[in-house]
Amino acid sequence: AQTVTQSQPEMSVQEAETVTLSCTYDTSESDYYLFWYKQPPSRQMILVIRQEAYKQQNATENRFSVNFQKAAKSFSLKISDSQLGDAAMYFCAYRRSNAGNNRKLIWGLGTSLGVNP
Amino acid sequence: DAGVTQSPTHLIKTRGQQVTLRCSPKSGHDTVSWYQQALGQGPQFIFQYYEEEERQRGNFPDRFSGHQFPNYSSELNVNALLLGDSALYLCASSRRDRGRRVTGELFFGEGSRLTVL
Numbered sequence: 553a554q555t556v557t558q559s560q561p562e563m564s565v566q567e568a569e570t571v572t573l574s575c576t577y578d579t580s581e582s583d584y585y586l587f588w589y590k591q592p593p594s595r596q597m598i599l600v601i602r603q604e605a606y607k608q609q610n611a612t613e614n615r616f617s618v619n620f621q622k623a624a625k626s627f628s629l630k631i632s633d634s635q636l637g638d639a640a641m642y643f644c645a646y647r648r649s650n651a652g653n654n655r656k657l658i659w660g661l662g663t664s665l666g667v668n669p
Numbered sequence: 670d671a672g673v674t675q676s677p678t679h680l681i682k683t684r685g686q687q688v689t690l691r692c693s694p695k696s697g698h699d700t701v702s703w704y705q706q707a708l709g710q711g712p713q714f715i716f717q718y719y720e721e722e723e724r725q726r727g728n729f730p731d732r733f734s735g736h737q738f739p740n741y742s743s744e745l746n747v748n749a750l751l752l753g754d755s756a757l758y759l760c761a762s763s764r765r766d767r768g769r770r771v772t773g774e775l776f777f778g779e780g781s782r783l784t785v786l
Contacts, residue, residue, distance in 0.1 A: 556711075587774075595757060597712075597777035643711055656702070656725060657775065659711030 554579045556646050558660035565634045566668050572619075573629045573663045575644030581605075583649045586620070586627045587657070592640040600642070603627065605649070631665075639667045671696055673762050673778035681784045682750050690745045690781045694762030701743040702775065703735060704759040712759055718743055719765055747783075755785045 555578045565571035577586070588600040603611045603620050611618050615635075619628045631638055644660040674693045682688050694701050700719040704712035714727035718737035737743045741762075747754055761775035 594779060595782075596779040597759065597761075597775075599774055599776075602774065645711075656714045656717065656727070657704075657712070659713075661709075661711050 554581070554646055554648070554658050556644050556658050556660040558644055558663050560663045561661070562664045562666070564666040564668060565631070567634055567636060569634055570630060570632045571634055571665065573631075573642050573644075573665065575627045575629070575660055577625050577627065577644070577646050579625070579646065579648075581648055585647045585649055586618075587645040587647070588616070588618070588627075588629045589643045589645060590638075590640045591643060591662070592637075597643070601629065634667050636667050636669060639665055641665075673760055673776050675758075675760050675778035675781050677781060678779065679782045679784075681786060683786050684750055684752060686750050686785075687746065687748045688750060688783060690747075690758050690760075690783070691742065692745070692760030692762075692778060693742045694760075695776045698762035698764045698776070699741050700763045700765055701737060701741065702761045702763070703743070703745045704761065705729075706757040706759055706780070708756070715745070750785045752785050755783060757782050 557576045584605045586603045589597045590600050591597050601611050601613045601616050610620050615632045617630045641662045643662045645657040647657050673695050676691045702717040703715040706712040715729050716726040717724050721737045732748045734746045757780040759780045760778045763775050
């Protein structure tokens with residue numbers, strides 16, 4: 553069975569600085585998707601960034617980028633120029649890609665990110 | 670363009686009661702998934718509906734049931750409530766991709782916070 557592990561329950565960063573959140577996963581599949589979702593106090597899960605396992609290039613979305621190490625099964629999120637609005641729970645999630653319309657996500661326990669002014 | 674909407678946002682029930690939660694998917698989406706998120710945990714997959722049928726189910730007892738209507742909206746029903754059912758219930762919608770590679774992105778509502786006393 554696939555699992556997702558986030559080993560940092562809490563992190564903090566100074567405004568304008570850079571922070572990296574860690575995520576490791578376990579799967580026997582070769583083709584899959586990885587996601588980082590943000591959950592602010594409003595509770596709504598918001599997609600931050602998506603990585604397809606067959607792509608070697610690391611995904612980037614503005615200030616957010618990932619370091620995808622497929623062999624090591626590692627998928628870390630880097631937030632550059634941190635802003636107060638980045639404070640939230642961040643969840644790493646996995647999904648098989650050869651699953652047709654099966655969109656079940658497997659989630660880590662999350663990392664609570666605080667941003668200090 | 671309305672996103673995923675859920676109702677009610679908060680509700681309190683007592684043990685043994687029954688509850689119905691509702692979800693309207695994002696415009697253009699035909700697939701609805703339900704997740705349970707206990708406090709301090711990542712979401713756990715309950716089940717997924719499309720074409721008005723349950724297509725996949727997570728490790729939840731039969732007390733959890735659902736329905737999807739012709740307009741793609743969905744309900745989650747929980748019978749014989751237990752204290753452990755207290756959680757945030759998230760609805761996620763997506764669009765089935767027929768014959769194409771699935772990107773896997775889910776759009777979430779803000780959730781329904783259920784408290785069982």
